[in-house]
Amino acid sequence: MKPRRSVLYLPGANERALEKAATLAADALVLDLEDAVAPEAKEAARRRVCETVAAAPYGRREVAVRVNGIGTRWHEADVRAVAEAGPDAVVVPKVGSAEDVRSVVEALAEAGAPEHTAVWAMIETPAAVLRAEEIANASEALTVLVMGTNDLAKELRAEPGPGRAPLLTSLSLCLLAARAAGKSILDGVYNDVRDVAGFEAECVQARRFGFDGKSLIHPSQLEPCNRVFAPSEAEVEHARRVVAAFTDAEARGLGVVTVDGRMVENLHVEQARRVLALAEAMRAEGGH
Structure with missing residues (x-):
């Protein structure tokens, strides 16, 4: 069993953040080539992230790389480079179908990725939620579903607020799909890093639902997240x-x-x- 209580996104273009992560109490790290990196910095970030993964500075923490989405002009080069670096997992944003998962698994294999490199699929659209079961069962190489709640709320035209009522159906469907397929599942991020009470309440809600952990955007969120998702x-x-x-x-x-x-x-x-x-x-x- 791998603890995945706290999964922290790190901007791939920020060398200082990548270095500091070696001292942080995260169960897993996601070195991000997608949302956190401007278009003009994509290639430099890819090189830096792959060099970091190859150097293995994070000890026993699980290390994943989020590539750019399928169909973007960076996706194929990201997958080839990341396959060579060999992280624990490749995080694929905006997965919409089982075929998306299989295409990434095949591309990683063709690029020579080691067997230990798994695929994590981000569920970020209504179509993906409705296909969550087929996505979760698409490949044995897929081990984790990751909720992309910001994009999902945008696509739903929802205003979640405290308690996240407009998202609960989607969260429940994806949780059911993950558990039926024997996969792990992570809750989405909490945007207001200053709202400690609101963040902790959302962690408690996610744990009660049955999520394995939560994806995070700031180191200050690590302590409450680790505490809530750990057995007392x-x-x-x-x-x-x-x-x-x-x-x-x-x-x-x-x-x-x-x-x-x-x-x-x-x-x-x-x-x-x-x-x-x-x-x-x-x-x-x-x-x-």
């Missing part, structure tokens, strides 16, 4: 008691187990084991 000490301790009680009951041939006054079934044990696995993965990655 109380949750970890409860999970240990559930697993221990169930294991003991099985050994004694008992059919009914209670922990803290509540009946425990197989589904609760599976949930508890997932909590313990996530806590262990966080410790392995350095805790933060």
Whole structure:
């Protein structure tokens, strides 16, 4: 299990930001060649990002590169260069179909990308939401869906606001698609970096929905995001008691187990084991 509580976008054209990221407590980093890079800086940013990936300065953090979208004049060159650099993943913006996913997977293979380089698909349009199931099942190389909530809200002509009511249907459909396909899914960004309370509330909402983590635009968002998406000490301790009680009951041939006054079934044990696995993965990655 890879913790993906906090996934921070870094502008590929900003050398200082790329260097500073080595000190940040993000579970994963996305070195961005798309929205964060002006057209005249695309090629220089591509070189810098690929050199950074090849140098591997980020330790055990998961490192992805967001390429420019399919059909743009930079996309094919981005994919070829990134394939050679071999990051953990390639983030593809504005994926609209299963065929989009397969085309990127094929292009990466043709360019000699290592087997460990996965594809993350961004869901940013109404059409993509309605095709989320086929997108999620398009390839085994696709491991993560990423919600692009800003573009999605624009396409819907929605004004999300606190609670994000206009986006909840889309978020739920994509979450269902990801879980049915056995893939991870990340919530979209929160734009107001000064609104700490609003950001934390959105993290809590996303965790309750079942998202694995959230994509971020500023280092100040890392601490609350990591905290909200991590199992608390109380949750970890409860999970240990559930697993221990169930294991003991099985050994004694008992059919009914209670922990803290509540009946425990197989589904609760599976949930508890997932909590313990996530806590262990966080410790392995350095805790933060």
